[in-house]
Amino acid sequence: MADVVLSGAIRSNLLSMQNTQKMLSETNLRLSTGLKVNSAIDNPTAYFTAQGLNNRASDLNTLLDSMGQSIQTLKAADQGITSIQKLVESLKATANQALETKISATTLTGKASTEVVGTGTTASGATNTLTDTSRGFTSGETITLTVGEKTFDFAITASSDVKSLVDAINNDAGGDLTGEGVTASIEDGQLHLEAASGRAVTVTTDSADNTALSKLLGTKTSSSNGVNRDKYERDFNNLREQIQQLADDASYKGVNLLKGDLLSVFFNEDQSSKMDIEGVELTPDGLLNIASVGATDGNHEFETDSNITALINGLNSTTDVLRQQASTFGGNLGVVEIRQDFTKNLVDTLQTGASNLTLADTNEEGAKLLALQTRQQLGTTALSLANQAEQGVLRLFG
Known part of the structure; x- marks a missing residue:
């Protein structure tokens, strides 16, 4: 089929309308995306420069x-x-x-019903032997003195008396009470113990019967009235x-x-x-x-x-x-x-910086859209006029 031959005026108007339509499409795209450069085809330099800036950002x-x-x-x-x-x-x-x-000493003074040494401040004589009837301890029994975390054991023999107990505590040959400042004495016929460290003092025996210990100390067998840190x-x-x-x-x-x-x-x-x-x-x-x-x-x-x-x-x-x-x-x-x-x-x-290279000016694109719409309408009118000029030829055959 042969191509339709268009006159020069019509073809010129048609090309103008096609360009206008293309520009309208571009303007609409810019308004819808907000970008004047949407791809590398639009502006390669601006597109790739903006892409680099955005990637770094x-x-x-x-x-x-x-x-x-x-x-x-x-x-x-x-x-x-x-x-x-x-x-x-x-x-x-x-x-x-x-x-x-300030550290203050702990004291323990026996409160037995009878003086452990009769009278005076010495502990000598048969009546003061720990194993006699008045004392009640047995040979082989152990008296344990506990001061804080430390203990001192006194093993009772047949000849042990109150004085030997006092001397053993004061001498402390094994150093079991080192640092506690323990001293033993007899005051007013009673056993008196003092711990300068301020820790609790307790006297116990390994006997199940505490009768002998009560005769030595009475009912008071422990004390915590000192002060320590x-x-x-x-x-x-x-x-x-x-x-x-x-x-x-x-x-x-x-x-x-x-x-x-x-x-x-x-x-x-x-x-x-x-x-x-x-x-x-x-x-x-x-x-x-x-x-x-x-x-x-x-x-x-x-x-x-x-x-x-x-x-x-x-x-x-x-x-x-x-x-x-x-x-x-x-x-x-x-x-x-x-x-x-x-x-x-x-x-x-x-x-x-990237936006400056790619973003569209919506005000400018909006103005362009209105102008292009007007141009499109004018192109349509111009095409119609050009077509009317060719239609005048038909009247020659009328």
Whole structure:
């Protein structure tokens, strides 16, 4: 089939209408997407440049999330230091309370119905033998003196008397009561025991029958009217353990700057700009250097004022360590926050630059749409006029 031959006027008007329609389609696309460059076909240079800018902005946005998490890690460490500082202050308070508590001796004085030595202050003579009828002990029986956590055993023989018991306690050849300051004496015919450490004093025997012990001491076989500092030793060690546990718990997403972990913060997309934040061992056994105090048999560290004073001085040094490390972490936090703000602004700059290359001006595109619609209407009118000119030929055959 032969092609339809169009006149020059009609073809010119048709081409103009096709161009107008194409421009209308482009304008409608720009208005609907908001972009003047929708693909590389529209403007390769602008498209790929904008794509590069947006890709970098996306990478930096991911880094912003990482920076935010790093800030939280630093804040967790700072909160840990603040809490540890409070516990150290509690340790100081406990030590000071111990220092202000003056140790007073525990005393135990027998209250037997009859004087254990008759009269006077000596324990000699057959009537004072522990195994005689008036005393009631048996040979081979053991008298046990307990002071705090320490015990002293006195084995009774047929010749043992009250004086030998007193002398054995005072001499303490085995050192069983070392550190307790125990002295034995006879006052007003009664057995008198004193423990300078202030710990409880108890006298018992391995006999099931306490009759003999009652004759020696009466009904009073224990005493706790002294004053010691054992409670403060336990309190101190419990607080120290809380510091250790708090340091263990001051982690964020598996990173604990108070246990020596390393935190690396990256500031650009190729990781060539970064900051390494080194953690420290802020534990009692680490930089805090807080040793547990002796609170066991033969090792009561709070017994002397000098030990407590030295401990308080050490805690003052611990406070200095905590303050210095808090300052260091605070400086690191400031740097990360500054870089975070910089990265946010840079992302905004990159996105704005990409938008300038690809975003359409909706006001301009709207004006174009109205103009093109008008041009389309005019083209239709012009095409109609051109067609009417050809129709005039038909009248020649009419």
